[in-house]
Amino acid sequence: MRTDVWVWSVRLFPSRSAAAAACKGGQVHVNGKRAKPSASVRAGDRVEATTPGGARVVVVTRLLSKRVGASVAAECYTDQSPPPPPREVRVAMPRREPGSGRPTKRERRQIERLRGR
Template sequence: MSVPEQAPGPQSVRLDVWLWSARLLPTRSAATTACRAGHVRRNGEPVKAAQRITVGDELRLRSPGRERIVVVTRILTKRVGAPLAREAYEDHTPEPAPQLAAAPPRRERGAGRPTKRERRQFDRLRGREDRLAEADEEH
């Protein structure tokens, strides 16, 4: 008597459950909110939190200043430790821009308020040229 071979787990799972289980978002409600806001796409299409995902789906998660691109390699239904969670997806996220990766400059403690010149230098480093243009228009 032979026993039929069964898959080791479910073939699909809700998107919000998988995002939380794979530790891509901190809570399941945060995953649901991100889906409702349109910050999550599956295979290029906007997706609802309750839709089912399967192995091989490409997910794009947008967060401030960054977009993560992951391909599902394993279905998770419960939250697992970080090392196991990293095995559930392949990360295809491009490297961040060099100015975003660098640590922001720090002033020495007790140096007082930054001067106008120093504030403009900080704004240039942060890519906030719009603020500089507004200042020039006022004068």
């Protein structure tokens, strides 16, 4: 089975053209080797893909020729993806009180210093 068809049918990519483009761009590897869109995938192969949702590592357990529902697609591979990195906590920027008017020149400079400009 073609690599681009399989990664699309198990819903790693939103469209087959996106799956083929990822294969051509070197974002899909089968058993550690860069995979062309037409490269074959067999049960037991390890597929590493850089998807829009992040890096995914899956082991093929069953082949699909058509795109299926998410619950059926999840049964066709074993997910070995690393856990996503923790999200960075963003510090909230201080806000001016509503109705306090435009900032003065001094306040504007303080705001710019806080923003790092």
